[in-house]
Structures are given as C-alpha cells and as structure tokens.
Amino acid sequence: MSAAKNININLKIWRQKNASSKGSMETYKLDNVSTASSFLEMLDQLNEQLINEKKEPVAFDHDCREGICGMCSLYINGRAHGPDTGITTCQLHMRMFNDGDTIYIEPWRSKAFPVIKDLVVDRTAFDRIQQAGGFVSVNTSGNTIDANSIPVPKDDADKAFEAAACIGCGACVATCKNGSAMLFVGAKVSQYALLPQGKVEATNRVLNMVRQMDEEGFGNCTNTGACEIECPKGISLENIARMNREFLKASVK
Amino acid sequence: MAKSALLKSSIAKKYWMALTGLFLCLFLAGHLAGNLQLLVPNNALNFNQYALFMTSNPAVKLLSYLTYISILFHAIDGILLTIQNKKARPIGYAKTDGSSSSFASRNMAVLGTIILVFIATHMVNFWAKMHFDKNMPLMTKTIEVQGNKQVFYVGTQVGQYFPVEQVAKEGEKLEQGMMPKQFVIKNKTELHYSQADVKTADLYKDLYKITLDFFKDAKYGLYFTIGYVLAMLALAFHLWHGFQSAFQSLGANSSKLTPAIKFFGKAFAIVVPLLFAIIPVILHFKK
Numbered sequence: 001m002s003a004a005k006n007i008n009i010n011l012k013i014w015r016q017k018n019a020s021s022k023g024s025m026e027t028y029k030l031d032n033v034s035t036a037s038s039f040l041e042m043l044d045q046l047n048e049q050l051i052n053e054k055k056e057p058v059a060f061d062h063d064c065r066e067g068i069c070g071m072c073s074l075y076i077n078g079r080a081h082g083p084d085t086g087i088t089t090c091q092l093h094m095r096m097f098n099d100g101d102t103i104y105i106e107p108w109r110s111k112a113f114p115v116i117k118d119l120v121v122d123r124t125a126f127d128r129i130q131q132a133g134g135f136v137s138v139n140t141s142g143n144t145i146d147a148n149s150i151p152v153p154k155d156d157a158d159k160a161f162e163a164a165a166c167i168g169c170g171a172c173v174a175t176c177k178n179g180s181a182m183l184f185v186g187a188k189v190s191q192y193a194l195l196p197q198g199k200v201e202a203t204n205r206v207l208n209m210v211r212q213m214d215e216e217g218f219g220n221c222t223n224t225g226a227c228e229i230e231c232p233k234g235i236s237l238e239n240i241a242r243m244n245r246e247f248l249k250a251s252v253k
Numbered sequence: 254m255a256k257s258a259l260l261k262s263s264i265a266k267k268y269w270m271a272l273t274g275l276f277l278c279l280f281l282a283g284h285l286a287g288n289l290q291l292l293v294p295n296n297a298l299n300f301n302q303y304a305l306f307m308t309s310n311p312a313v314k315l316l317s318y319l320t321y322i323s324i325l326f327h328a329i330d331g332i333l334l335t336i337q338n339k340k341a342r343p344i345g346y347a348k349t350d351g352s353s354s355s356f357a358s359r360n361m362a363v364l365g366t367i368i369l370v371f372i373a374t375h376m377v378n379f380w381a382k383m384h385f386d387k388n389m390p391l392m393t394k395t396i397e398v399q400g401n402k403q404v405f406y407v408g409t410q411v412g413q414y415f416p417v418e419q420v421a422k423e424g425e426k427l428e429q430g431m432m433p434k435q436f437v438i439k440n441k442t443e444l445h446y447s448q449a450d451v452k453t454a455d456l457y458k459d460l461y462k463i464t465l466d467f468f469k470d471a472k473y474g475l476y477f478t479i480g481y482v483l484a485m486l487a488l489a490f491h492l493w494h495g496f497q498s499a500f501q502s503l504g505a506n507s508s509k510l511t512p513a514i515k516f517f518g519k520a521f522a523i524v525v526p527l528l529f530a531i532i533p534v535i536l537h538f539k540k
C-alpha cells in the first residue's frame with residue numbers, strides 16, 4: 001500500500017435548511033485531508049472547519065461506520081456511496097481521490113425519501129414496506145422449537161441468506177433512474193419466500209409489500225441493472241425476478 | 254385485491270410490457286420473413302400473393318388485430334410508466350455517472366417513441382394504401398403476343414390475364430372509342446363482365462410496385478431509405494435491452510436460463526433489424 005499523503009480538495013455539497021426549504025449546491029475548500037482517512041472522517045474535518053468559522057455544519061447520516069447499519073446515504077460524484085463497488089459510504093476512503101479533485105456530495109434523490117436537512121433523508125418508507133409484510137409468525141407459547149429442526153436445502157438457505165444481507169440503505173433507489181425500490185423489496189420478499197418459515201404469509205406478504213412500495217411513490221423497475229451494481233451487499237437482480245414470480249403466484253390465487 | 258393488483262400494480266404493468274413486447278418480437282420475425290421476399294428477383298407475383306394472403310386470411314386477421322392492440326397497449330403503458338418514473342425523482346442530481354447501466358436501458362422510452370413514429374409513417378405509406386386507397390395500383394404483366402408487347406391485369410387464379418385496354422375502371426364509361434370494354438372493376442379488385450355483371454376474377458393489388466416506387470423515388474427515395482435504416486437502428490437498441498428484460502419482468506431469471514436468453518436476445522437485436530434495414534437499401538440502389 002502506498003503511504004498516506006495529504007490532499008487538497010473542493011467540495012460541492014447540497015445544503016438545505018429543513019424539509020420545506022429549497023436548498024442548493026454550495027462550494028467548500030478543504031485542505032490537508034489525509035488519504036488514509038475515511039470519507040466520513042473527511043466530512044467530520046469539514047464540519048470542524050465550518051464550526052471554527054461559526055458556520056452551520058453539514059448534516060449527514062451515519063451510525064455504525066462499518067457497513068452494517070445502512071445509514072450513510074451519500075450520493076458522491078454521481079454514484080451511490082461513491083466510487084468503488086460493494087461498499088457503503090462509511091467504507092469509502094479518501095485514497096480513492098486525488099489532489100485538486102472536486103467532489104459532489106448529494107442526498108439520495110427520491111420522492112419517497114424526502115430530504116430532512118442537508119444530506120439527511122427520511123427513509124421510513126422502507127420501514128413501512130417492511131411492516132406491510134416483512135415478517136413471519138412464530139409460536140410464542142413457550143414450546144420453542146430449535147431452528148434447525150426444519151430441514152432447509154442448502155442452496156435455498158444460501159440464497160435466503162444472501163437476500164437477507166440487504167441493509168436497507170436505499171442505494172438501489174438512489175441510483176435507479178426510475179427511483180425504483182424493487183431490489184430492496186425483492187430482497188425482503190426473497191429472504192422469506194425461500195424458507196419454509198416464510199411460506200405461511202407468502203401470498204399476502206408479496207401483495208402487501210408491493211402495494212405499500214407503490215403507495216410510497218417509488219418508480220417502476222425497467223431492469224437497467226444499476227441497482228445491482230451499486231448495492232453494497234451484492235443483492236442480485238434474481239431477487240426481483242423471484243418477487244415478480246411470487247407476485248404472479250399470489251395474484252392468481 | 255388480487256384482481257386489481259393484476260392491472261394496477263407496478264409489477265403487473267411490467268408483465269404487460271413484457272408480454273406485449275415479446276409478442277411484438279414474434280410479429281417482427283413474421284413480418285421480416287414476408288419482407289425478405291422482396292429481395293428474390295422477379296418475385297412480384299409471389300410477393301403480391303403473400304400480401305393478399307396477409308390481408309384476407311382470417312387467422313392472419315386475428316393475429317393482426319392482436320398486433321394492433323399490442324402496439325397500442327405497449328406504447329401507452331410504456332409512456333405512462335416513463336412518466337411515473339420521472340415523477341419518482343422530482344429533484345434530479347447535479348452530477349450523474351452513467352457507468353452502472355447501458356445506454357439502451359436508460360433510453361427505452363425515447364427509442365420506443367422513434368419506433369412508434371416509424372410505425373405510424375410506415376402504416377400510412379404501405380398498410381393504409383393496401384387497405385383503403387381507392388387508387389391502389391393493380392398488378393399488371395407485360396407479355397409478348399404475336400410479336401407485340403401487351404399489358405395484362407393478373408387474376409388470382411393461375412393463368413388469368415385480362416388485357417388492360419379491355420378493362421374499365423369503376424365509374425368509367427364502357428364505350429370509348431371503337432369497341433365497348435368487356436370488363437369493369439368493382440370493389441377495388443373485383444373484375445366483372447360489363448354486360449352480365451358477373452364476377453369473373455379477383456385481381457392483385459400491386460404492393461410490390463408501391464414498395465419499389467417508394468424507395469426508388471427520384472426525389473425522396475434516398476431519404477426514405479435513410480429514415481428506415483435509422484428507425485431499425487433504434488429498434489436494435491430497443492431490443493438489445495428489451496428482449497432479455499422481458500424475461501426478467503416475467504420472473505424468468507436463473508443462472509442456467511439467463512445467459513442463454515441474453516445471448517439469443519442480443520443476436521435477435523442485431524440480426525432482425527439488420528435484415529429489415531438491408532431490404533430498402535438494396536431496393537434503392539438496385540438499377
């Protein structure tokens with residue numbers, strides 16, 4: 001690995017006071033950014049500079065900073081979670097950038113993800129989709145059954161696990177030219193559809209989750225495949241196809 | 254619930270796009286087979302026979318109604334979906350990067366609209382003439398009779414030829430010159446005896462001539478040819494993404510199936526528009 005150095009960068013960042021204000025792109029200059037720092041540390045550095053200048057720091061979402069919570073929703077240089085694939089923004093490092101670069105940072109753009117402030121968007125639409133059907137019934141009467149007592153083919157278990165790796169970050173929606181949430185919903189439908197435990201609610205699950213998805217104002221998938229490429233967890237388009245099959249089965253029932 | 258979901262939901266709209274799109278791919282294959290007959294030398298009779306079959310056979314009629322409905326439904330649904338999708342992102346990005354999707358996949362609506370405009374002009378130029386034009390030319394053949402070249406109308410039964418000077422157009426006077434004309438044309442293509450008014454034969458509409466004249470037109474033929482080729486280019490891009498996309502929409506995606514579908518789709522997207530496009534080019538430049 002090459003040694004860390006310091007670079008000077010220009011930032012163009014979306015600033016918006018609150019949900020109802022208009023917002024615009026603002027330009028900032030930030031010097032002496034270590035290429036060893038993470039992208040979010042760079043933003044921390046910018047905010048320190050802004051606070052010292054008695055200006056309002058940039059609001060952005062983050063929590064775990066290790067790629068599992070899905071909070072760090074930044075659209076960087078025209079790509080969800082920035083350059084590099086298979087990562088969230090918190091896993092992006094400044095070594096991906098060069099001295100003198102101009103970096104655009106924007107919030108997820110979707111009717112269903114309204115901006116709350118600056119780069120922070122409201123992703124509760126995903127929660128409502130999940131609540132519409134993303135659950136299974138379990139027996140809570142005390143006679144708990146060991147999870148492994150129901151046999152599951154290895155292939156199905158693997159596919160369900162891959163689907164369940166979705167962290168609900170919303171990069172698929174942000175990157176899709178149609179603002180479609182079908183990769184997310186496809187993953188959530190698949191993770192249950194593949195397992196025996198998920199069969200009980202299978203019919204209503206897919207109908208209700210898709211209805212909620214449409215009501216939230218997400219667009220319609222046209223199979224461009226951009227979501228699959230930008231998804232930090234490698235969720236594949238096969239999950240959308242599976243949802244489409246499940247939906248057809250449920251609709252004719 | 255289930256019933257309305259099959260019409261209104263986002264996924265159901267995708268099923269309809271896919272089904273109509275794939276049906277139109279079948280239509281393209283059939284239409285191409287017909288058009289290719291234009292390249293066979295001296296094939297006017299076969300081509301016009303084919304054109305008559307395509308406009309009169311009841312099974313073909315049913316298929317053609319299905320095709321009209323599919324085109325309308327596909328175009329309307331496609332445009333509605335595109336409008337909805339634009340609304341799903343009211344504020345766009347200041348900076349975008351197209352690297353994660355293909356040109357064709359991002360421009361299906363533009364490509365489709367080009368195809369729609371093409372289909373409309375194509376129908377005015379050929380389909381409407383074939384179906385409705387009162388002045389649609391009828392097929393004739395020049396035969397040497399005792400050293401003299403004579404022009405005949407060609408009947409649909411083998412060996413039926415009627416000298417053109419013996420045939421009156423609908424509404425035309427029978428007696429002009431020395432002898433009254435023996436035949437009169439009714440209902441565009443029916444040949445009747447002028448005296449007894451019995452139907453003698455059916456004549457062919459000359460779609461072959463219409464097509465050749467169109468692309469060989471001294472003034473506009475070149476532009477028509479270029480326009481045709483460009484429309485086929487748009488079709489190629491539309492199919493490049495669309496063919497495999499339809500299978501994904503219908504839920505047919507698996508590691509075994511998908512590579513084969515993608516391969517076939519790309520081959521279809523190149524071969525079919527290319528074969529369509531070379532026909533007017535050859536017709537235009539042939540002497």
Ligand code: HEM
Pocket residue numbers: 220221222223267268270271272273274275277278281324327328329331332334335361362364365366368369491492494495496498499500502503
């Ligand atoms: C012969 C003509 C045509 C053929 C063979 C054809 C074929 C297809 C196919 C196979 C698809 C993929 C469907 C899917 O992804 O599920 C598609 C998508 C599409 N077509 Fe066509 N199409 C034709 C004409 C048109 C026309 C006239 C329009 C008019 C605007 C149009 C607009 C669209 C749009 C917007 C899409 C993308 C929709 C989506 O993916 O949701 N197409 N087409």
Ligand code: SF4
Pocket residue numbers: 165166167168169170171172173183184187227230231232233234235
């Ligand atoms: S499918 Fe991928 S991109 Fe979409 S929400 Fe889940 S993890 Fe994020």
Ligand code: FES
Pocket residue numbers: 061062063064065066067068069070071072088089090091
């Ligand atoms: S902050 Fe948790 S995934 Fe990035």
